[in-house]
Amino acid sequence: MQPKQSIAATGNNLKIVSLISVGKHPQSGRVRRADQDSRAVELGMKLLDSGNPTGGDSLVVLHAGDPKEPGLRGYAGMGLNSVQVLELDPAADAVAPLGEYLQQFAPDIVLTGVRAEGGESSGMVPYQLAEKLGWPIVPRVADIISVEAGVAEVLQALPRGQRRSLKIRLPFIASIDSAAQDARQSAYGPASRAMMDIEIVDSSTDQLRENWSEAPAKKRPKRLKVIKAKTAAERFKAATAKSQSEGGKVMQNESAAEQAQAIFDLLLEEGVLR
C-alpha cells in the first residue's frame, strides 16, 4: 500500500526487537505462531530489508518462556537464523525479565502483538513494558512507514480499515494490529534449523493468577430486544409477534425505486451506512 521508502535514510543503525508469544489456533486450540506476533516479526523483517543498505540494522526475535515450545518454530520458519529465548516458567510473569532485557539491549523499536492468543490475553504486556521503560507506546499499528532522524512515522489501524498517521520519537513500543501485512509463510526447513539462543532468567510466579479458574468459553447469548411491557396486551403482542428471521422478503413486482428504498432501509437499520 505504501511506497517503499528508505527507512533509515540517516544511516542510523536501527535495533529492532519483535516480541513473540505462543499462539493458539482458534478452531483447534493447537499451538501455532500467533497471528499478530508473526505480523510483528514480518514488520521487523520488512524494516530490516528496506533499511540501512550497509546492513547495520538488526532484528532480534525475543520470547520469554519455554525454549522447547514447538510454537516458536513457526516464527523461525519465516527465515530467522535464531530466536532469543529468556527461559522461564511459562506461567511466570514475563514482564520483569523482558523489561530488564530491553533495558540492557536498548532497542529503538519494540514490536509486539496487540493481544496474546493464550492465557489472559489482556494486551497489557506492551503497556507494562512501556511504563517500566518510560517509552511511548503506539497501539494497533498497521505499518511503520519511515524512520528518520530518530522519529518514526507510523500508521495506526482504526476500525473499518481506517488509518491514522502518527509521528513518534524513538525508542518506542508498537503493538501490531491484525490489519498489518500478513506474515510470510513459515517454511519447515528453516523452522527446524533455527537456533534457540537461551538465556535463563529469574522470574517470580504469577500469584494472582493462581486463584483464577479457567473454562472453555461459553457462548454468550445475544442480547434480546427487551420489550418493557406495561400491559397484558403488550406482553401478549411481544410474545406472539412473528419472529423476524422467518423467511426472507422477496420484492418482485415493485418498482426499482421501491426496491432500492427497501434495501436502503435495511442498510440503515443494520448501521452499515455511515
Add this chain to the structure above:
Amino acid sequence: MIFEWLHPFLIVTALVLMVIGAVRRVNLWRAGQSDQIDLIAGLMAMPGRYLHDLHDIVERDKYMSKTHAATGGGFVLSAVLIILVHLLGIDSQILAWALMASLALMFVGALFVFKRRLNPPSRISKGPWMRLPKSLLAFACAFFVLTLPAAGVLPEGTGGVLLTLVLTGLIIWGMGELFFGMTWGGPMKHAFAGALHLAFHRRQDRFGAGRSTGLKPVDLSLAHEVGGVLGVAKPTDFKWNQLLGFDACVQCGKCEAVCPAFAAGQPLNPKKLIQDMVVGLAGGTDANYAGSAYPGKDVGNAKGGPNQIITEGLLDPETLWSCTTCRACVEECPMMIEHVDAIVDMRRYLTMEKGQTPNKGAEVLDNIIATDNPNGYAPASRTNWAADQNLPLMRDVKEAEVLFWVSDGAFDMRSQRILRAFVKLMKAANVDFAVLGDEELDCGDVARRLGDDATFQSLATRNLAVLSQYKFSKIVTTDPHAYHCLRNEYNDFGSDALNGVEVLHHTSFLNELVQQGSLKLNSFSGGKVTYHDPCYLGRYNGEYEAPRELLRSMGIEIAEMERSGFRSRCCGGGGGAPVTDIPGERRIADMRMEDVNSTGAELVAVGCQQCTAMLEGVVEPRPQVKDIAEILVDQLAEELH
C-alpha cells in the same frame, strides 16, 4: 578405393569421441544424488524393457512405432555391422550383405521420418531435429555405398577421388550426428540416455506392466542438518537417474499435446520444462530450444547451471505451480520420463525451504497443519455432516469389514451429498462398515502436492497410528486422492496398519456389490451419459473399468469422450492447482466441459468430489454433474416388504 585407411580412421575417431562424450555426460548425471538401483540387473533388463514397455507406449502411434522400429533397429544393427565390416575388416560377404540390408531398412525408416518432418505438428521440436532425418539418410547412403565393394557388388577400388570425397563428407556428417552427437548433446542423445534411462529408471516398478505412481518421501532429517536442503533447489539435488531421465527426452511433444495447463494457456509446457532441466544439468541457456515455449513467456531468457538455484533464472516458479499433477504427460512419454516427480521435487524446495507457496497455498497449508483440514474448520466438526446418519464409529465398534474413509469432503456441502449417497448404498447392501469420525485426518494429498512433505508425513503417520488400532479388511473411500495416498503413498512409513488391507475406491467397491447382487438397481432413463475419468483413479491407479461397468449395470451406454480412459483430460482440480491458482487464458474445467458437450451428453458421471466441484463450477447451461454414487442411489430398487 583410395585412402583405404581413411574410413576406419574416421570411424575410430567418431567412436573415441563418442566414448569421451559419454564419459562427460555420465559425469554430468553423476553430479546428482545417489539412488539405490541395481545397475547390472537394470542393464540386463534394458532390451526387454525397450521391446515391451517403451514399445507399448510408442505403439499407440502406429506410424511412428513402425518408423522408429525401422530406423532405430536398422541403425543399431548397422552400427554393429559397420564396426565388424569396416573397422575390424572382417571379410565376409554375408556380413556385408546384412549391413546393406540393415542400412536399407534404416534408409526406408529415415524416409518416413523425413516425410513426417515435411509438415510437422506444432508439438514436436524443430531446429536440429529437422536435420536428423537428413543425417540418417546421409549415414545410410554413405555406408551403403561404402559397403558395396565388400559385398562384392562393385570391385574394390571403384570410384575416384570425387566419390571418395563425397562419401567421406557424408560419413562425417552421418557419424557426427549419430555417434558424436549421441553423447555430445545432439538429437541422437535420446538413444544413448534413453537406453540407460530404461535400465536405471528411478521407478523400476513401472516396467513389466507395473505401476508406480506414489511420490517418494523426502528425508526430513535434512531439515536438521546445517546446509541440508529439502526438495530440489539445484539440478544436482535431483537423483542422478532423474537427471539421466531428462536427457532421454526426444522432444516429441506428446506431453505438451496432453498437458491441460499448456492447453489452458498457463505458463507450463512439460517438454520445455524437461529441456530446461537439461539446460540446468549441462549449464547454459535455452537459446537453442526449438519447440513451443511456456505460454506467455519467451524462449531464450532462461539460464542455469548444475549448481545454480533452478527457480532463480532457469524456471519461473509459476511454471511449477501450474501443474495439476494429472500425470497425462508421464502416461504419454515414450521415454518414460517422470515430469510430475521433478515438479513436486522442486515445489518441495519452494515450500519447505523458501516458504513461497503462492496465493492461497500458504494459508491452506497453515490450516492443514493447525486443524488437519484445508479450510481451517474445527477438527471436532468433522462428523457434523453425518449427524443424521447414525454411522458406527470405529472407536466404538473396534472392528468392521469395511472402513469408510470419509475424506475432507465431510466439510464440503456438495461433497456431503456424495457421501450420503454412498452411505445409503452401503446400508442398502448391508455392508458392515464403520468410520473413524473425528479421528480421521486429512489424507495429506494437497499438502504433499504443494510440496509440504513434512506435513504429509506427519498426517500419514498419525493416520496410520489411528488405523493400526482397529481391525478391518477393506478401506473404501469416495475420494480418489485419499485412495491414492492410502494405497500407494502410506506404505513408506513403516506401519503395518494397512498390511493385508484392500484399499478400494467406492466405484470398485460398489461394482463388486452390484456384481454380487447385493445391490438391486433399476435401469437408468435419464438421457445420454458420459464418464469423466478422475486422474487419481485412472492414470494413478489404473481403475478405468469398474466405474464403466457400474454405469453399464444400470443400462447406461456411455458416450465416451474423445479423451477418456488413460488419455482423460484433467478437470484442473488436482495437485493443489485451484489453491495456487496460476492465471491462464482459459480454465481447465471449461475445456473439459467442452469435451463433455461434444458428446452431447446431458449428464456427466464422475468418481471424484474434486472433479465434481470443478466441473460444476462451469457456468450454466451445462450438463449435470453427478458422482456415480449419486446416480446409483437414484436407481436403487426399493425392496418391497
Add this chain to the structure above:
Amino acid sequence: MTDQNSFDVLRRDPRAERIIRNRLHPLHDTYINTGAGGELTEVRGPSGLLRKNPHNVGFIGPNGIKRIDRLKGNAAASGKGRRSSAAQETLLPLHQVENPDFYVVVVPDMVGGRLTGQDKDVIGQAHKLAVGIEGNGAVLAVCFGQSKEEHFDTAGVDRLLLLDDDSYEGYCPEQRLAALVQVESAYKPPFWLFPDSVNGGSDLGSRLAARIGERPAAQAWQVDNQTSICRGAAGTIDITRTTPRLLLLAEECADQIDETRHEALPVELGAVPTVIAKLQDQGQVAVDPNAISLAEAEFILAAGNGIHNWDQFHTAASILGATEGASRVAVDDGFMPRVRQVGATGTWVTARVYLAVGISGAIQHMQGIGQCDKVIAINTDAGCDMVKRAALSTIGDSQEILNELMTLVQQFRTQQSEGGDQDAA
C-alpha cells in the same frame, strides 16, 4: 412521581364503579351519561324521550376501532389517559445522588462525540457495581473532546466531567492519561470502567492500569462486586477471577440504564499538567474500502455473473462504502481480482450485511457466506438459491436498482453532512 405514573398505569376507581352500579346514587346520572368526550351520551329529546347519542358511546380502542364501554365512563377515562401518554414523551423518574460517598468512574469512548452502545453498557455496569458498595455512590463519566451527546441523563450519568479543551482533541492518549491520573488522585474511585473497544477505551484503560499499577480484567463480560468473568486466550476461554479495580468491559456486559433519569451534574477537575507528547497525531489517512480484507469487512457488495456494468458496480461500492466481493465466475472472467472471491474456494466472509448482485448462489459460494448476518439479493431469477437465503430480495434489473440505491445513499449523505453529523470513528 405519582402523577406521571397515572398516565401509564390503569387504575380502577372503586368509587366511580360503585356509583355506576348504584342507580339510586345521586351522582349516578353524571357518571353514566358522560361519554368519551365528556359530553352527555343520553339527552332528553324534544319529545321528552331519552335519546342516546351514538357518537358519544364508547371510546376509540388502541387499534383505532370504536369500542363499547362496558365499564361505562370508568375505563373510557383511563383509555383517554393512555392514548395521550403514548403521544407524550415519557418522563423517567429522576435518580438523584446528593453528596456521594464515592464515585464509580466510567471513561466512555464517545465515538463522534456521542455515547456508543458499549459506553451505555459500561455505564449500566457502573451502576450495578455502585449499588454493591455500601454508601451513596455516583457514576462519574469522564468524557474527552467535543461532546454532541444530549442524553447523558437517560444513559445513567450522575456526574459528568467534560474535558473538551483543545489539548484533548485528536489522538492524545498521553494527555488524557494525565487527566485520568488527576481524577484518580482527586476521587480515589473504587472502580474504573472502560469499554474494551478498538475506539480507544482499551488503549486508555491499559495505559491507566499500567500507570497506577492495577491488573485490569480485560474483555470482562459478567461482573459483580466480587467476581468477574473475562474472555481470555483470544476469546476461547472464560477466566473467573476476583473483580479488580480497573475493568475493561466487553460489549453487552450489562443492561443499559433505561428506567431512570440521572442528573448528569457537571464537575470540575483541577488543572491538569500539560504533557509533552511523544506521540504526534498527523490526522487520518484516506483509505480505500477495498484495502480492507474481505474476511474482516462488515459490509460487502458482491458481484456475480449477472453484472454487466462493472463501472457502475465499482462506483456503487465506493458510494455505499462497501468492500467489493465477487463470485468465482466473475473472478474467472477476469472482472475482479482473485483476492475478491467469496466462497469455499475463495474467502470465507463474516460480513454483517452481504449485498449480492447478480449472484445466483452456487453451493460453494453459499458456504462462504454462511456466517453473514443479513444477506440482500439483487437478482433477475426469483428462484435462485441466493434469493432463498436472503433476508431481502429484489427481483429486477440490477443496474436500475443500484442506480436508485446510489441516489438514496447520496441524499442520505448530504443530509448527514448538513446536520454536521459526520462521525469520525
